[in-house]
Amino acid sequence: xxxxxxxxxxxIWRDVIFALFVRELRTGxxxxxxxxxxxxxxxxxxFMLSYLRGRMNGGDTHSIPTFEFMMYGMLFIxxxxxxxxNCSNSIKKNKALFAFRQVQPISSVIAxxxxxxxxxxxxxxxxxxxxxxxxxxxxxxxxxxxxxxxIALWLIAMSLxxxxxxxxxxxxxxxxxxxxxxxxxxxxSAVFFSMQDVPKEYWHYLDWNPILHAxxxxxxxxxxxxxxxxxxxxxxxxxxxxxxxFSLSIYHISWKQAISR
Numbered sequence: 001x002x003x004x005x006x007x008x009x010x011x012i013w014r015d016v017i018f019a020l021f022v023r024e025l026r027t028g029x030x031x032x033x034x035x036x037x038x039x040x041x042x043x044x045x046x047f048m049l050s051y052l053r054g055r056m057n058g059g060d061t062h063s064i065p066t067f068e069f070m071m072y073g074m075l076f077i078x079x080x081x082x083x084x085x086n087c088s089n090s091i092k093k094n095k096a097l098f099a100f101r102q103v104q105p106i107s108s109v110i111a112x113x114x115x116x117x118x119x120x121x122x123x124x125x126x127x128x129x130x131x132x133x134x135x136x137x138x139x140x141x142x143x144x145x146x147x148x149x150x151i152a153l154w155l156i157a158m159s160l161x162x163x164x165x166x167x168x169x170x171x172x173x174x175x176x177x178x179x180x181x182x183x184x185x186x187x188x189s190a191v192f193f194s195m196q197d198v199p200k201e202y203w204h205y206l207d208w209n210p211i212l213h214a215x216x217x218x219x220x221x222x223x224x225x226x227x228x229x230x231x232x233x234x235x236x237x238x239x240x241x242x243x244x245x246f247s248l249s250i251y252h253i254s255w256k257q258a259i260s261r
Contacts, residue, residue, distance in 0.1 A: 013102075013107065016104075020097075020108050021114055042075060045074050047067075062226055063223060063225040064219055064223045065138070068138055070192075071127060073191035075120060075124055076149075077185065080211050080214075082120070083112075083117065084160055086112050086161070087161025087164075090108040091258070092165070095259065106162070113158040117150075145217070146221045149217050150218070155241075156243050163250060164178055166251060166254055203230050210239040213231040213233075216228060216231040217231055
């Protein structure tokens with residue numbers, strides 16, 4: 001006699017998210033390079049930009065080695081952009097799966113966001129391992145703060161991705177505007193520079209950007225000698241929480257109408 005196992009809604013939701021996560025894992029690394037490319041790509045940029053920055057100011061940038069200075073900038077901006085861009089496309093990409101009652105749009109956004117967070121975390125740990133084996137000196141004075149900053153930035157990226165994903169269901173042309181708006185982020189988020197390079201009277205033109213706060217705070221967490229005067233943990237965390245609850249509110253109101261269009 002067949003036994004029927006009854007599961008609550010939380011268990012079903014968890015299994016759906018895990019299944020979508022595995023699907024992202026298979027599609028994300030279905031080529032020959034796989035995870036190796038996720039490491040080689042940021043490493044190539046970090047080495048190139050570290051060399052260019054090092055030619056200007058030597059081996060250190062405001063008390064932190066130039067390689068690590070560029071590493072935090074590149075990994076955090078890529079964490080934001082990869083999470084944001086892929087979460088914003090996750091509802092459209094998985095729309096056929098929403099015919100099943102158990103699969104809801106937010107499940108695909110969470111699975112996609114979790115996949116790219118774990119990828120960047122793995123890349124960060126592999127970079128540290130590579131630095132250790134080739135004899136490069138590095139410090140991580142406050143690893144917990146780095147993880148918390150990364151989670152706050154990831155939450156902002158996923159919240160914005162959810163909002164754009166909903167808006168795309170009503171106005172597909174939003175994706176074109178999205179690509180234009182994200183391009184300047186590389187140049188205004190302290191990826192290539194420090195706020196210590198910018199005169200104080202111009203800080204207010206840049207410090208509205210929470211990505212900049214996450215990058216500068218993570219550099220300070222790795223090397224406490226690095227100044228964090230221009231940035232604020234409160235601003236970073238409050239931005240993440242406000243965007244998170246706002247995106248959930250918009251989703252709760254409009255997700256049924258959005259996927260039926």
